[in-house]
Amino acid sequence: MRVLVAPLNWGLGHATRCIPLVRRYLQEGAEVWLGGTGSSLRLLKSYFPELTSIELASLAIRYNAGRSQVTAMLRALPQLVWFVWGNRKKIAELVKTTAFDLIISDNCFGVWSEKCDCVYMTHQLHICLPKHWHWLEGIASKCHAHLYNKYKEVWVPDYAGEPNLSGILGHPKQIDKRVRYIGPLSRFENANGVEVPTVSDTYDVVAVLSGPEPQRTIFEQEIMARYMGKSEQVLIVRGKTDEPQLRISKQNITLVPTINDESLVGLLRAAKKIIARSGYTTIMDLHVLGLMEKAELHPTPGQSEQEVLVKDSVRGA
Numbered sequence: 001m002r003v004l005v006a007p008l009n010w011g012l013g014h015a016t017r018c019i020p021l022v023r024r025y026l027q028e029g030a031e032v033w034l035g036g037t038g039s040s041l042r043l044l045k046s047y048f049p050e051l052t053s054i055e056l057a058s059l060a061i062r063y064n065a066g067r068s069q070v071t072a073m074l075r076a077l078p079q080l081v082w083f084v085w086g087n088r089k090k091i092a093e094l095v096k097t098t099a100f101d102l103i104i105s106d107n108c109f110g111v112w113s114e115k116c117d118c119v120y121m122t123h124q125l126h127i128c129l130p131k132h133w134h135w136l137e138g139i140a141s142k143c144h145a146h147l148y149n150k151y152k153e154v155w156v157p158d159y160a161g162e163p164n165l166s167g168i169l170g171h172p173k174q175i176d177k178r179v180r181y182i183g184p185l186s187r188f189e190n191a192n193g194v195e196v197p198t199v200s201d202t203y204d205v206v207a208v209l210s211g212p213e214p215q216r217t218i219f220e221q222e223i224m225a226r227y228m229g230k231s232e233q234v235l236i237v238r239g240k241t242d243e244p245q246l247r248i249s250k251q252n253i254t255l256v257p258t259i260n261d262e263s264l265v266g267l268l269r270a271a272k273k274i275i276a277r278s279g280y281t282t283i284m285d286l287h288v289l290g291l292m293e294k295a296e297l298h299p300t301p302g303q304s305e306q307e308v309l310v311k312d313s314v315r316g317a
Helices: 021-026 038-047 070-097 132-149 215-225 261-270 280-289 303-317
Strands: 002-007 031-034 052-055 102-106 117-120 153-156 179-181 205-208 236-237 248-250 253-256 275-276 297-298
Touching: 002 021, 002 038, 002 297, 021 031, 021 038, 021 070, 038 052, 052 070, 205 215, 205 261, 215 236, 215 253, 261 280, 280 297, 280 303
Parallel strands: 002 031, 002 102, 031 052, 102 117, 117 153, 153 179, 205 236, 205 275, 236 253, 275 297
Antiparallel strands: 248 253
């Protein structure tokens, strides 16, 4: 069986939640290919360097520095159209020479083919919009559904009933018959045996950052301003897969680009507080590790989905 797994390059969450899927298919003896671009593909290749990878169409969304992302999304519309078209073209060319049994697209629009089974994975069956744009949510959700109407199945990485993690996003009133709830996905799902590090290696606060710029950098600066010179020892995992693994110390704050999973799990378990964006993959990771109760989650300004998740995800904690 040959499987192509392709996550959207919009932060690192789509890529990291594909890691357990790749592992499962490899355990079943499948030949897995990785598709994507940018930091998402680099991340997957760092976990699975032996697998074949292909570059898909690029998408580089840049957020506004302010609290509204409406204009950022409007600016991105032409790029999104080209993104879908580019992926359709690349996949059509690929399947001419390579036969796939299954293609899994994690919100990676346009990644499908008529020549094999295709699955679309998302936690947003219902699209939430900012306060003054609520009246367009039905239209936005239908537009999203149009993007995945060619897929055989739609997978939602969440529980089917209550309690659940995605709230209204993954559990709208009307659900397409192709939808399957496959349970939360986390690269930490086998981390129960990881030990907490020694006291000398722990931090009071661990902040895990990701997401589009400039909001990722703004969040990092806010955390540093909040804790610089204070009594707490703080670790900031910057989520920068494209930078050298340099450790930077500034008074009581330590910054690292990334950190391996085993070390991160130990540090998160030992920390008194965890700070992160309220992205869905982060919520799944914290839920699987049983750490939601000490997490301080901040939605990306203007990202309504994350605002909803801050309120709704506690039901699955």
